[in-house]
Amino acid sequence: MCGITGYIGDDEALPRVLSGLRNLEYRGYDSAGVALVDPASGAITTYKRSGEVDALVDATPEQSPSRCAIGHTRWSTHGPPTDENAHPHADCHGRVAVVHNGIIENYETLRAERDGCTFTSDTDTEVIPHLIEKRLAAGDDPITAVRAASDRLTGSFAFCALVDGFAGLLAVRNDSPLVIGHGDDGTYLASDVTAFLDRTRSVTYLEDGDIAAVDDGVSVYRNGESIEPTTETIEWDADAAEKGGYDHYMHKEIHEQPQALRQTISGRLDIDGGDVDIELSIPSAHLDSLEEIQFVACGTSYYAALYAARLCETLADVRTTVTIASEYDFEGGRDPWRTLTIAVTQSGETADTLSAIRAANQAGARTLAVTNTLGSTVTREVDDSVFIRAGPEIGVAATKTFAAQVSTLALVAVYIGRRRGTLSTARASTLLENLREVPGAVQQVLDTEADIEAIAAEYADSDAFFFIGRAFAHPVALEGALKLKEISYDHAEGFAAGELKHGPLALVTEDTPVLATLTNGGRAEKTRNNIKEVQARGAPVIAATSGANGTHIDERCPVPDVGLLESLVANVHWQLFAYHVAAHKGRPIDKPRNLAKSVTVE
Ligand code: BG6
Numbered sequence: 001m002c003g004i005t006g007y008i009g010d011d012e013a014l015p016r017v018l019s020g021l022r023n024l025e026y027r028g029y030d031s032a033g034v035a036l037v038d039p040a041s042g043a044i045t046t047y048k049r050s051g052e053v054d055a056l057v058d059a060t061p062e063q064s065p066s067r068c069a070i071g072h073t074r075w076s077t078h079g080p081p082t083d084e085n086a087h088p089h090a091d092c093h094g095r096v097a098v099v100h101n102g103i104i105e106n107y108e109t110l111r112a113e114r115d116g117c118t119f120t121s122d123t124d125t126e127v128i129p130h131l132i133e134k135r136l137a138a139g140d141d142p143i144t145a146v147r148a149a150s151d152r153l154t155g156s157f158a159f160c161a162l163v164d165g166f167a168g169l170l171a172v173r174n175d176s177p178l179v180i181g182h183g184d185d186g187t188y189l190a191s192d193v194t195a196f197l198d199r200t201r202s203v204t205y206l207e208d209g210d211i212a213a214v215d216d217g218v219s220v221y222r223n224g225e226s227i228e229p230t231t232e233t234i235e236w237d238a239d240a241a242e243k244g245g246y247d248h249y250m251h252k253e254i255h256e257q258p259q260a261l262r263q264t265i266s267g268r269l270d271i272d273g274g275d276v277d278i279e280l281s282i283p284s285a286h287l288d289s290l291e292e293i294q295f296v297a298c299g300t301s302y303y304a305a306l307y308a309a310r311l312c313e314t315l316a317d318v319r320t321t322v323t324i325a326s327e328y329d330f331e332g333g334r335d336p337w338r339t340l341t342i343a344v345t346q347s348g349e350t351a352d353t354l355s356a357i358r359a360a361n362q363a364g365a366r367t368l369a370v371t372n373t374l375g376s377t378v379t380r381e382v383d384d385s386v387f388i389r390a391g392p393e394i395g396v397a398a399t400k401t402f403a404a405q406v407s408t409l410a411l412v413a414v415y416i417g418r419r420r421g422t423l424s425t426a427r428a429s430t431l432l433e434n435l436r437e438v439p440g441a442v443q444q445v446l447d448t449e450a451d452i453e454a455i456a457a458e459y460a461d462s463d464a465f466f467f468i469g470r471a472f473a474h475p476v477a478l479e480g481a482l483k484l485k486e487i488s489y490d491h492a493e494g495f496a497a498g499e500l501k502h503g504p505l506a507l508v509t510e511d512t513p514v515l516a517t518l519t520n521g522g523r524a525e526k527t528r529n530n531i532k533e534v535q536a537r538g539a540p541v542i543a544a545t546s547g548a549n550g551t552h553i554d555e556r557c558p559v560p561d562v563g564l565l566e567s568l569v570a571n572v573h574w575q576l577f578a579y580h581v582a583a584h585k586g587r588p589i590d591k592p593r594n595l596a597k598s599v600t601v602e
Helices: 013-027 053-059 108-112 127-137 142-151 239-242 249-255 257-265 283-290 297-317 349-365 402-421 425-446 448-460 472-488 497-502 526-533 563-584
Strands: 003-009 029-035 046-048 068-074 096-104 155-163 169-174 177-181 187-190 202-205 211-214 219-224 224-225 292-297 318-322 339-345 366-371 384-387 465-469 492-496 512-520 541-545 553-558
Touching: 003 013, 003 096, 003 155, 013 029, 013 053, 013 068, 013 384, 029 053, 029 096, 046 053, 046 096, 046 553, 053 108, 068 096, 068 127, 068 155, 096 127, 108 127, 127 142, 142 155, 142 169, 142 211, 169 187, 177 318, 187 249, 219 239, 219 563, 249 257, 249 563, 257 402, 283 402, 292 297, 292 349, 297 318, 297 339, 297 402, 297 425, 297 472, 339 349, 339 402, 349 366, 366 402, 384 402, 402 425, 402 563, 425 553, 425 563, 448 553, 448 563, 465 472, 465 497, 472 492, 472 497, 472 512, 472 563, 492 512, 497 526, 512 526, 526 541, 541 563
Parallel strands: 292 318, 292 339, 339 366, 366 384, 465 492, 465 512, 512 541, 541 553
Antiparallel strands: 003 068, 003 187, 029 046, 029 068, 096 155, 155 169, 169 211, 177 187, 177 202, 211 219, 219 224
8 A cells, every 4th residue: 555646736746745745654654756747848857765755855856846746655565665666657758657556466467568668667567657658659648548558457556647748647546546636726636635634625536447637627537438526525634534534543454454455365366277376486396395384473463373374284284383483493303494484474573573584594494474564674584575465554453464464374375285286276266266255255244343343332341351263263262362452451362262161261250251253164063062161151152153143142243154264254353342342441542552563672
């Protein structure tokens, strides 16, 4: 998720685009850039730097006569955060400059067409200015060239372009947000209203497929027809806007999961072929001789690794171990040549996980990082990295990155299973089909939020909370309890449901709600026995379940059927439960006490 912005008007464009980028920095902050049009010559000048917007500000002139400019702040998905990969990207002759948010799925095919174009970055985005220049060279006018170029793209994209021959901004929206701001001092374009809310509250939201041409006026084309843009007024203040109207980043990020998960799987599923297209190249000799996959991680990432380990054992038929990173050693007579060690870390900077993966490296194991952050330290420590593409997560308690980690690790499990020949095409296709349905299933759970909010309010003041589950539902029980601990400061514990009777059952009373995950792959029938055990001690039972209601469940939270990934979808109920219990108690949800988003000390 990146931030794009543009301005055209009577006033200086540079300061307006730079302040827009500052306001959008929560969307991505690993590199930034602007392109300015010289009012006299029409020439386009570009400035771009890796690092935060401050680094870009230092690189741009104090003043500029330009009245028309575009800008970008980046969250890398394709190519590390370098000056070359920063946006705007240009064509071969400096006649076109483009800033883009989203993922171009077919960029490799388009890049391969080349037609004499020189590519200067690793990004998917750079295909856009080259497609536009080809159309201009073929005689198209700028608007037609931009439309023709966008018709060649697949994936999610919103881009804004400066094109020689059009004295203004041209923009396209497809499955990534784009909004026009109608200011007294000019017209703005941006990924979201945060960019220009301090300048105007009068906006037009573009729809998928819309093309906007902004010069002295605003023209919007939909299905090739010019339409009258609808204008609406934003009521939010800047802080609320950054949170998209939610009270907390965490709540916003819970609701961003469907979009984040679509990005995670975008262009990576070959359902008919029962295979995946991910940026991995583990030598087949290593996969064939693989004896063990080790996972090292901390916090929520550790629970995502637990889920992944079971997927790998089930799909790739290989032994796995999951170790809390601070407890990790490469010992026990393992053969490093037959070991793959996977570091799961959204930030890529957690010190415990870094030292664990360094230990595996030292021992000679093959290493892989599954992370959300391109260019992070962990990516420089390993043989391979696969990115979860969840976009920046600001809330300290991880939510959308858990779902994106498990989804990405499911792709890794299919990759290994197919290449080891332990996973049939049919079985792989089923899982990948389920994975494609997960974003929609998560949306269905989010649509029932009011129910879980009511349940949270009813039980918020309980003595303690116990989460239970089996098999794939066990990591979700642990993650559910962690979320509640992190943000509401309540005593909450997750247990393997079968373990209750061997001790923890002593803690269960009528004041300790039990939250059970009863899902496909979660041995629900057995967990129902454990529900009867706690119900016999008077505990209220709240169950996230895809199955029938059953007599022993007090509150049922429905989960759509998505096979082995049902527990992952069920987890959204527990995220919302934790959020509403903490909100009920007025906790500082985005910055809970004693915690940090990434702990860079051991
Ligand atoms: C903690 C965060 O500091 O680190 C957790 O508060 C997170 O949310 C854990 O799960 C691990 O972080 P990472 O970046 O290595 O996944």
